[in-house]
Amino acid sequence: MGLLVEGVWHDKWYDTEKTNGRFVRQDSSFRHQVTLDGSSGFKGEAGRYHLYISYACPWAHRTLIFRALKKLEDAISVSVVDPYMGSEGWSLNAGDDPINNAKKLHEIYTKTKPDYTGRVTVPVLWDKQENTIVNNESSEIILMFNSQFAGADNSIDYYPEELRGEIEEVNSFVYQNINNGVYRAGFATNQEAYEEAFDNLFEALDKIEGRLAKQRYLLGKKITVADWRLFVTLIRFDAVYVGHFKCNLRRIEDYPHLSNYVRDLYQVPGIAETVNFTHIKRHYYESQIAVNPTGVVSKGPELDFQRPHKRNNF
Numbered sequence: 001m002g003l004l005v006e007g008v009w010h011d012k013w014y015d016t017e018k019t020n021g022r023f024v025r026q027d028s029s030f031r032h033q034v035t036l037d038g039s040s041g042f043k044g045e046a047g048r049y050h051l052y053i054s055y056a057c058p059w060a061h062r063t064l065i066f067r068a069l070k071k072l073e074d075a076i077s078v079s080v081v082d083p084y085m086g087s088e089g090w091s092l093n094a095g096d097d098p099i100n101n102a103k104k105l106h107e108i109y110t111k112t113k114p115d116y117t118g119r120v121t122v123p124v125l126w127d128k129q130e131n132t133i134v135n136n137e138s139s140e141i142i143l144m145f146n147s148q149f150a151g152a153d154n155s156i157d158y159y160p161e162e163l164r165g166e167i168e169e170v171n172s173f174v175y176q177n178i179n180n181g182v183y184r185a186g187f188a189t190n191q192e193a194y195e196e197a198f199d200n201l202f203e204a205l206d207k208i209e210g211r212l213a214k215q216r217y218l219l220g221k222k223i224t225v226a227d228w229r230l231f232v233t234l235i236r237f238d239a240v241y242v243g244h245f246k247c248n249l250r251r252i253e254d255y256p257h258l259s260n261y262v263r264d265l266y267q268v269p270g271i272a273e274t275v276n277f278t279h280i281k282r283h284y285y286e287s288q289i290a291v292n293p294t295g296v297v298s299k300g301p302e303l304d305f306q307r308p309h310k311r312n313n314f
Contacts, residue, residue: 001288002089007115009106011087013290014187021190022197023183026119028137030112034125034144042127042134044149046075049134050099051141052108052124054081054090055276056283058179058232059138060122065228066145068270071153076145081105081122083279085287089120099128108133139171142225158225170218170226177204179233186245186291194246202249205258212257216264216314223265231265234258235305239277240284243298244291263309277303 002011014023034042034049051067053060067076079097081090090105102108106120112133125134125141135141146158159167177200184197208230211218218226233241234252241247253259266272285297 001085001290002087003119004106004109004116006117007110007113009088009104016187016189016193021188021193023187023193025180025183028121028135028140029116029118030124030133030136031140032134033140034134034148036148036150042130044144046149046151048127048129049075050077050079050126050128052079052081052097052105052122052126054083054122054283055274055279056083057122058236061232061274062138062228063123063125063141063145064274065232065271066142066158068274069153069156069158069228069268070145070149072145072149072151075149075151083282083286085283090122099126139229142228146225156223158223158228160222160224163219163222163224166219167224167226171229173204174208174226174230174233177201178208178230182233182237182241182245182247185247186241186288198247198249201247205250205252205255209255209258212261216311217261221314223268227265231262234262235266235275236280238301239281239303240298244284244288260309260311263305263307264311266305267309272305275305 001013002009004010016023032042033040034044036044051063053064055061064078067073067078077099079092079099081092088104088106092102092105100108100111105122105124108124108126109116109120111131121136123138123141124136126132127134135144143159145152181197181201181204185194185201188194188197215221217223218230237247237252242251252262266275281297285292286295289295
């Protein structure tokens, strides 16, 4: 894990001394928008864009899910980074990047901005026409995939206008306490910071469990972007966050409604193919040596997301 400082790579873990042991996530740097009509300067046309992702990363996983849901596989090409993140950050094996032939993801950042300073993260949406990063903020990329690409499957709108206010309210709660909450627990460097994040995480999971006891999805009967933003954390929870990040008060499997809800989403056509537990477990356990110095990868647990989910009754 490291970062670029004025275009030069530095192998440096997160500095939590200034934040009293608390992990603080850096905001994404590239925030251009793709629009259907091209008024933004980036038109949502097939063949123009390339997506850099990691199967391990939940933020990148969101974009891979929406690429599948909107049937954009032929319109947007993909490069997958190696699951192991070494001293030079995310890397690409030979032949994995036919667009830029990069060996390290940070080369993509400096190709766009030679003096870039900041973390080098996935996902990255790359414009092959302009040779630049368009956006590296997953929450924005998935909304572009949802509605701003020609030829996308628009049979389901995952961000309907009439629900956007409620969706964003749920997204904010889930991001702070669950999506980022597991990292705030796992990357905390003192007991107080860890317990604060831990308590917030499980209070939030309890609230979501109560919500799902009354309805099939977070916003009722319609599946929305809010569900997919939560899903990427829940699908990793028992495999890595319980043990690796010490989020071990309860497993997702111990929640009757949450566990069925995860299986419901996993069984949506095209979603299982976006989940790669080998990459997920290897990345967290092997790469994050500040959390797991031995690099030994957990063998368990056994997980079966194809079991009946019992959510059709809502």
